[in-house]
Amino acid sequence: MRLLFLGDIMGRAGRAAVATTLPRLKTDWRLDFVVVxxxxxxxxxxxSQSHAETMLAAGVDCLTLGDHAFDQRDMLQFIDREPRIVRPMNYAKTAPGRGFQLFEARGGRKVLVMQALGQVFMKRPFSDPFSAVEGILRSHPLGGLASAIIVDIHCEATSEKMAVGHFCDGRxxxxxxxxxxVPTGDAQILPGxxxxxxxxxxxGDYNSVIGMEKTEPLRRFITGMPKDRFTPAAGEATLSGVFVETDDKTGKxxxxxxxRIGGRLQQAGPDGAL
Incomplete structure (x- = not known):
């Protein structure tokens, strides 16, 4: 199975890049399933609901969220009506929506997508992501009903993300x-x-401070005082993410x-330079 995962869409520039580029990638790369x-x-x-609908119409098979899952109030109702949106499974117990979902990919194969929030350096004390992930992996073994399993671990600390990767290795x-x-340079296949x-x-636009127009973040770092709201940078966006090809029998x-596609970063795809 050929899977594509794209990182956080940042504002209008990121939405436009996904909407214009993803349909071509799905054809050219023969993608079976796309998570963004x-x-x-x-x-x-x-x-928001309208932006979610735009991304889904562009060919996104599943949208994951994160600690800002419900910043847009209409998502509180929309997520219960749209099964292609997955929120963190260790968010508040009363939160609407679902933290994992089994999807049908191209050819009828099943893909399980789940998301968990990390605990280290996060502003809110979310519950343990390891036990949350463990319960789903135990009930949905890789290579069984799920031909592929994708785990989005939404964390501040790189060490915590790495720990979750090793915790899930082989599963x-x-x-x-x-x-x-910020895309990391450690794409790899773990021992399992x-x-x-x-x-x-x-x-999003990498001529920015993690996607935000530079002026206000720089002012706050230099002076320690806010003046304006953060606004997403609006230049040409780079699509950043990871491509994975799996074994159809084992799911590994x-x-x-x-x-890396477009914008300011070096361009690369599943077969090297584009």
Whole structure:
């Protein structure tokens, strides 16, 4: 199975890049399933219903969220009506929506997508992500009903993301980190057969401070005083993420490659330079 995971969509620039580029990638790369983190798609703060619908119409099979899952109030109702959106499973127990979902991919095969929030350096004390992930992996063994399993671990600390990757090794097809908006250079297949990348990066304008227009973040770092709101940078976006090809029988990874398309970062795809 050929899987694509794209990192956090950041504002209008990120949405436009996904909407215009993804349909071609699905054809050219013969993708079976696409997951995109959308928690910053709406002005950098959450995901609105209309922007979710735009991304799904562009060919995204599953949208994951994060700690900004419900910054947009209409998501509180929409997520219960739209099964293609997955929120963190260790969010508040009363939160609407679902933290994992079994999807049908191209050819009728099943893909399980789950998301958990980390605990280290996060602003809110979320519950243990390891026990949350463990329960789903036990009830959905890789290679059984699920031909592939994708784990989006939404964390601040790289060490915590790496720990989750090793914790899931051999039991998931891909464990990929989101949240920090900076793509890491450690795409690899772990000893047990799980593809791993510490952070997928963002789909946004990299002429920025993690996706935000530079002026206000610089002012706050230099002076310690806020003046204006953060606004997403609006230049040409780079699509950042990871491509994984899995074994159809075991669900384990055969190949993993970082993705960089357009914008300011070096361009690369599953077969090298684009």
């Amino acid at each position: 983190n959308g928690e910053n798609a709406t002005s950098g703060h959450g995901l 998931a097809s891909l464990v990929v980190g989101t949240h920090t908006h 057969g799980t593809a791993f990348m510490t952070d997928a990066g963002m789909c 990874a055969l190949r993993v490659a970082p993705i």
